[in-house]
Amino acid sequence: MRINRSIRFGIGVMALAIVAAGCGGGEEKNASDSAASGKLTVGIKYDQPGIGQRNPDNTYSGFDVEVAKYVAGKLGVKPDGITFKESPSAQRETLIQNGEVDFIVASYSITDARKQKVDFAGPYFIAGQSLLVKADNTDITGPESLNGGKRLCSVSGSTPAQNVKDKYAKDVQLQEFDTYSACVEALRNGAVDAVTTDDIILAGYAAQFPGQLKVVGKPFTTEKYGIGLAKGDTATRGKINDAIDEMIKDGSWQKAFEATVGPSGYPLPAPPTVDRY
Structure with a gap:
């Protein structure tokens, strides 16, 4: 029985593909x-x-x-x-x-x-996770003071955001942005009351806006x-x-x-x- 040339060609291509795959073509670089x-x-x-x-x-x-x-x-x-x-x-x-x-x-x-x-x-x-507030804020001194409908900003997909959801979300309005810089801008213009993430990150933002922002409370995570x-x-x-x-x-x-x-x-x-x- 004769085999159509196009069918034979297709079989050949498939065979070559199988050989190539078997020769390590799919190995991932690290x-x-x-x-x-x-x-x-x-x-x-x-x-x-x-x-x-x-x-x-x-x-x-x-x-x-x-x-x-x-x-x-x-x-x-x-x-x-x-x-x-x-x-x-x-x-x-x-x-x-x-x-x-x-x-x-x-x-x-x-x-x-x-x-x-x-x-x-x-x-x-x-x-360690901490809080950033405006320099003249006296209401927020740590996570235990995040009550009464305080507006708190963190970043979606971050550990601090999850910590707040798990431990301090009862009385907090948690807002999640894509970046901490967006949270800091929201804090500066009064759209939120505080920003939470790691203390070392917050210290950098406080230094970027001297006299406007401050880090409060002791770190409450590791x-x-x-x-x-x-x-x-x-x-x-x-x-x-x-x-x-x-x-x-x-x-x-x-x-x-x-x-x-x-x-x-x-x-x-x-x-x-x-x-x-």
């Missing part, structure tokens, strides 16, 4: 592979003074940026080989899972829920900042953990903190211990 090429795409925040910020001249500054540069250097990538990508809180896991970034350094708290989707190196810093990367990329996670250890030991960690966060008045904390889970 962060170490990217670093070996001299290039890395790193997720950061663009709107957190002292932590991660894109400046008007399109340069980047902040403690997270310095940590990212140091880690990249230990992976063999020079600063000009780094592409920084904005990583909003609600999109961080998706950016990692889709391979749009090699790793994320963006005030990214390590939580059990997030560890189901991505891996973490670190922590490289330990912060937030371990980690470097997020693809789930299962244990080789790269180990290398990044080694880099964080070295950054702390050689004094670069303290130097980076003092140059970026220090001007806000936030006191130098003790460096964290890397958790090699």
Whole structure:
């Protein structure tokens, strides 16, 4: 029996596709592979003074940026080989899972829920959730004073927003925006009464608007900042953990903190211990 030429051609194409798939064409690159090429795409925040910020001249500054540069250097990538990508809180896991970034350094708290989707190196810093209010506010002194219909702003997809929902949402009107800078603007124009996130981030905003805003109350959570990367990329996670250890030991960690966060008045904390889970 004769086989139609078009059918034979189709069978041949399918066979080639199967062979190609069997030869490893579907293997995924990890962060170490990217670093070996001299290039890395790193997720950061663009709107957190002292932590991660894109400046008007399109340069980047902040403690997270310095940590990212140091880690990249230990992976063999020079600063000009780094592409920084904005990583909003609600999109961080998706950016990692889709391979749009090699790793994320963006005030990214390590939580059990997030560890189901991505891996973490670190922590490289330990912060605590607090509150930012107008400088003349005397009503709000801590989370226990968030009652009577106070309007509180945080960011969707963030740990602070979830904390408020779980513990302090009975008498609070929680408003969630895409960025903390939008929350701060709402606070300045009177649309909300307070902003909540980690104290180190709030200190940066208070310093950005001296005399207008202040951080109140003692931190009421413990937030371990980690470097997020693809789930299962244990080789790269180990290398990044080694880099964080070295950054702390050689004094670069303290130097980076003092140059970026220090001007806000936030006191130098003790460096964290890397958790090699």
